[in-house]
Amino acid sequence: MGADVPVHGSAQVAQKPLPSGVAPRSKAGLTWWQRVGEPALVVLCVIGAWELLTRTGVLPAKDLPPATVIGAAFIGDIQQSRVWEALGATLTSWAVGLAGSILVGIPAGLLLGSSQLAYRLFQPSLEFVRTIPSIAALPLLILLLGTRGYQLAAAMTFLGAVWPIMIQTMYGVRDVDPTTMDAGRAYGLGPFQLFIRIVLPSAFPYIATGLRLGAVVGLLLSVAASLIAGGTGIGFLIVNASFSGVPELVYARIVLTGIVGLGVTLTLVAIESRLLFWHASRRRTVT
Amino acid sequence: MSERRDPIAPAGGDVANAPVLEVRNLGVTYGSGSDAVVAIRELSFSIAPGEFVCIVGPSGCGKTTLLKSIAGLLRPTRGDAYVAGKRVDGPPKDLALVFQEYTRSLLPWLTVGDNVTFPLAARKVPKSEQLARRKAALAQVGLPGFDDKYPWQLSGGMQQRVAIARALAYEPAVLLMDEPFASLDAQSRADLEDLVLKVQRDTGLTVVFVTHDIDESVYEADRVIVLTQRPTAIRQILAVDLPKPRDQITTKALPEFVRLRTEVLKLIKNEPTVD
Secondary structure, eight states, X not given: OGGGSXXXXXXXXXXXXXXXXXXXXXXXXXXXXXXXXXXXXXHHHHHHHHHHHHHTTSXXXXXXXXXXXXXXXXXXXXXXXXXXXXXXXXXXXXXXXXXXXXXXXXXXXXXHHHOHHHHHHHHHHHHHXXXXXXXXXXXXXXXXXXXXXXXXXXXXXXXXXHHHHHXXXXXXXXXXXHHHHHHHHHTTOOHHHHIIIIIHHHHHHHHHHHHHHHHXXXXXXXXXXXXXXOSSSHHHHHHHHHHXXXXXXXXXXXXXXXXXXXXXXXXXXXXXHHHTTTXXXXXXXXX | OOSSOOTTSOSSSOOTTSOSEEEEEEEXXXXXXXXXXXXXXXXXXXXXXXXXXXXXXXXXXXXXXXXXXXXXXXXXXXXXXXXTTEEOSSSOTTEEEEOSOHHHHSOTTSOXXXXXXXXXXXXXXXXXXXXXHXXXXXXXXXXXXXXXXXXXGSOHHHHHHHXXXXXXXXXXXXXXXXXXXXXXXXXXXXXXXXXXXXXXXXXXXXXXXXXXXXXXXXXXXXXXXXXXXXSEEEEEEEEOOOOSXXXXXXXXXXXXXXXXXXXXXXXXXXXXXXX
16 A cells, blocks of 8 residues: 555555554553653653753854743744634634545545445546645635635635545545444444444544644644744744744744644544544553 | 245245255256366255255365355256255355355455344344344354454354354344355364354254264264265265264264264265175
8 A cells, every 4th residue: 555655745644444553552661750850851861962052152053042031032923812713713724724624535535435436536636636736726825815714724624624635535435344234234234233233433533633634734724824824823933033033933933833833633542542542552451 | 937935845834844944856067068077067955954964075076066056156957956845046045154254255444243144134134133142153163252253253163153143133044154164273263163063952943054074974973975086976874873972082983983084085076886
């Protein structure tokens, strides 16, 4: 399935449609310190090194402000309402775009996965379209939607998220275990019952992966939209800080965006873990 | 072939002596033209209610193809199968199937209890009856109270017990088992062989048991159907008159058991039998 690995645009989202690629391995067996403490320590070391290198002048402090300066800018910035408004605008666009990509991507993926004909007809075009970086659509979308409202970033989110969601769903449906299907058929399940009771739950781990990938790519593109085209999002505030010649604010806002992205990922992983407790990658009790 | 009832089965009323499963001139060819592969040349046999029949044959002899044809998962190229007098045209209501790959035939997102009842739920059997059947079936396979576990929390042998419980709760006329214990360890295997014999004795269910294990086939069966290599036909049908209930130690030590297993082995190896 090498060539079928869903890869989208510049984001290089490569997730093998295999159970092992569905989600991070179960963290069973690791202590809290090993899971959270040690990685956090690494982050602290990097911040410390950054601080040291910029303070001692090894790195130019003018373009690369020391960590403590960025930290101070960060604290100051998040006390202002405007950064929250911008973040709200970005997240609103993202939520709208993501909802749209779910509404389109999942049904389309289900259709492409269940119909051999649909798969044969659309798969080549799909492979082509998904290799075009979504960002390339930006100039066209600016003309169509303008830069003022939430629509541009929402459309960008949609373009980024719809492919991973659609493609993962498609592979999820195509990868349903034939023995499981035979078991369902042998016990008299009709096509609808098979779909509801076997195909959907089997494909769910793949769909969840698609959603997680789509959500993150969508967020990147939602930020990128306002970064390039302006408007009300957090991307515009990053550019704005740059134009105002306040590099520490640029970094502070990038960090904030990163934290939001991390929050989105962690939330989705947590939801996935709860819903996919039965999946091989997450089981804790195997005797 | 028409959809009417099997002419051999008596119409209504007394069906005690009518075969509960009949395979008539059944053949399966995969592909067509010069690429055609004849998997099953021609098979005809019938199985009476309450019989325990094992089907053995050399590996790759189309046992699974035969089983899928009977289970309505594969349309045979020639001939037909009849279950409870009805021609098989899609999965028959009176037939339950137990697969070799229990991990793949059980649904990991459902509890043991829900795995047992999902075919009943799909059939819209009333909830109270589902629960009653599930309780009885899980007790029969020695897993009472395991309802809320998940299959993957259980050992292989226990998972296959769940699959058997699912089949029993379905209340079929025929229980079809496709090399059900082939992937189990020796101990679980022996336990489950005895379990299936006991369940069959208690319920009077008709069991058709496909296996490649010759000892297993002789130990379990009332009759053993020995198949030939591809293109598959019947090599011979052997009656097994070993005393019941059977026992892993005493039955397998009987001279008759040894004679039968040797005979089946020779049939499979395609050597003439010494009579």
